[in-house]
Amino acid sequence: MSVSIDNFLKNIYLLNQETAGAVTSSNLAGRLEISVAAVTDMARKLGKQGVVDYKPYKALQLTRQGDEQALKIIRKHRLWELFLHEVLGLDLLSVHQEAERLEHHTSDDLMNHISRFLGHPDFDPHGDPIPGIGGHIPSEKGVIPLTEILENQRCMIKKLRYRNAETSDLYDRYGLKTGLVLKVMKVFSFDGSIEVKLPDGKKEVLSGKLAANVFCIRK
Amino acid sequence: MSVSIDNFLKNIYLLNQETAGAVTSSNLAGRLEISVAAVTDMARKLGKQGVVDYKPYKALQLTRQGDEQALKIIRKHRLWELFLHEVLGLDLLSVHQEAERLEHHTSDDLMNHISRFLGHPDFDPHGDPIPGIGGHIPSEKGVIPLTEILENQRCMIKKLRYRNAETSDLYDRYGLKTGLVLKVMKVFSFDGSIEVKLPDGKKEVLSGKLAANVFCIRK
DNA sequence: TAGCAATTTTAAGCAACCTTAAAATAAAAA
DNA sequence: TTTTTATTTTAAGGTTGCTTAAAATTGCTA
Incomplete structure (x- = not known):
């Protein structure tokens, strides 16, 4: 899976969470800093692959499979953030930028080593939940x-x-x-x-x- | 700098070390698992950029600048290897594969944090020297x-x-x-x-x- | 509900990095 | 030195992920 696809899926997921509303092409394009046309292209392509539920002029939605992939990347991102912060002492701002690149180039095996090293934590240093291997998201009830x-x-x-x-x-x-x-x-x-x-x-x-x-x- | 260019420079450097001889296009192509034509293309391009000393039909050589860039990547690779092995307990085989990807997506700053964490080590777990920030290579005299x-x-x-x-x-x-x-x-x-x-x-x-x-x- | 504004899609094209196949050059053998 | 063989370069083309600009569609507003 390419970095572009990773980011596409991840950001549909996050945008959906944050706005709790429909994810439009222009929204996503703005967030990814690419043209709206590029989003349409990619959406159609990923529709064929079965990770995005693509219907022309309709809001973007992940399929169950797309959701899984997005959570996997978010898991990697947040584990990296915690690791870089806790273990290597990077500040919270750099941590995000580094994780943004590393997340796409980390095997599941390496990620599990890191998770174990950290004691299988539930939250990253920003307080965001770290999805589990099965996609389970730690509860933020009461927050x-x-x-x-x-x-x-x-x-x-x-x-x-x-x-x-x-x-x-x-x-x-x-x-x-x-x-x-x-x-x-x-x-x-x-x-x-x-x-x-x-x-x-x-x-x-x-x-x-x-x-x-x-x-x-x-x- | 792209992953392809990184790998191109790194492997000219390593091939030159290992064989102690002239680095030919076909050698490098074999090692990178790309066609010879692709090597020629890239060599000409990097020649213009001043990191490779490119003359048609002649052996490939890095300029001083190319050398520096190659050593920087090798530094990242070997620091990652040591880190993944010593800190996260990955075996020596996986360590290479993971480092091969991570090396291209690691900022100098992060690398320096890792180096400090490891106590600025001189050798990776395979015994290969880790170039310093300035490009200095720990001596292997007597080995x-x-x-x-x-x-x-x-x-x-x-x-x-x-x-x-x-x-x-x-x-x-x-x-x-x-x-x-x-x-x-x-x-x-x-x-x-x-x-x-x-x-x-x-x-x-x-x-x-x-x-x-x-x-x-x-x- | 007709028309306008905003959004999305389509179309054409570009750069990076690769491919195969043909042409050019270099190196080795006769 | 000429011929043969091996290597390198050039040429033409493909894929991915992007761009801009024009066309199509949606949905709001009057």
């Missing part, structure tokens, strides 16, 4: 955006959504990491910003937009 | 084939040449590994085979051909 936590409640960070280099930078500045326990001190309804108290006692005010990308479980 | 060790002399294995899956299998059966100390008990001039004594006291007779692929230093 909600920080914006849903009420004043004076405490929560533990489970997931930080990395939209780009800037969010990463912001998380760093505030010292936000998965596993951290926060207390919400005040919610400013004026602009949605939230004051939180960190374990070291420091208090920080996060913008509402940033808080919407921080996910946690109630404590 | 000679096992066939040059005289009766009753002792030596330490520094390098096992893996020609194919079979040699690998043979090394396993005899328990030969880099670092092991052997004593040559008897050399049979009839067929060049050599009886050696292993650290555990076991004695084994190796064929002359196999012995020629085992390299060691005198003890």
Whole structure:
């Protein structure tokens, strides 16, 4: 399977998850940074191969087989991320870029060695679930955006959504990491910003937009 | 730089080392498992790019720049091999196949992290030298084939040449590994085979051909 | 429901990397 | 030195994954 196909399937899957809506050609084209025509081409081709359910002018959908392949790649991506971060100490931003390339050139056998080395983990360093060999996805039940936590409640960070280099930078500045326990001190309804108290006692005010990308479980 | 170009440069370098002779198009074509015409094409192209010194009908040679690029890839390959073997416990055969793919998709930064993790090692698990960042190649001075060790002399294995899956299998059966100390008990001039004594006291007779692929230093 | 705007498909073409087969050159033998 | 053989180059063509531009289709809006 080529890198292009890998990425095609993976991104249909992810786009479907993220937007919880229909995956259109133009959406996918934007995400893959290729032309819409290239998406149509590939979709038709993968339709013939039975991994995409392709009908002209209709939204893109993976078949069961396509789903399996997508999860396999996502598994590799997330295991690499965790490995590079935990074992080799790469920062969370590089980790994504490296994994993005390595995922396509890693045998199932190597991946299983890495999984075992890491103790068959359930979540990557961003808090995203790592699909199992059989495609099983660890549950994220109870994980909600920080914006849903009420004043004076405490929560533990489970997931930080990395939209780009800037969010990463912001998380760093505030010292936000998965596993951290926060207390919400005040919610400013004026602009949605939230004051939180960190374990070291420091208090920080996060913008509402940033808080919407921080996910946690109630404590 | 593409995978094809990587492999082209790397294999000119290695072929030149191994045969200590002129690298011909047909040699390289055989090794890369592509047609001779494809080699000519690529050679001309890389000649224009200044990494290969291309003259029609002449042997292929890397420029200084080409050498540098080849060494960079070889560095990545051998660091990956050591890492996969030492850290993740892959066997010496898989290690080569995995490294063969990963080497092309690993940033310099990641490679340096791996090198640091391993303590900036000088040799890969096959005993081949790992070029440094600046292209410096660790010395193999004093490393000679096992066939040059005289009766009753002792030596330490520094390098096992893996020609194919079979040699690998043979090394396993005899328990030969880099670092092991052997004593040559008897050399049979009839067929060049050599009886050696292993650290555990076991004695084994190796064929002359196999012995020629085992390299060691005198003890 | 007719027409317009947005989206998707089709068509034609390009670059990279490969192929086979024919032509050119080099090297070896007679 | 001429001929034969082996090797290398050139030529023509194929596949993959992309591009842009034109045509087709969808679906929204008036």
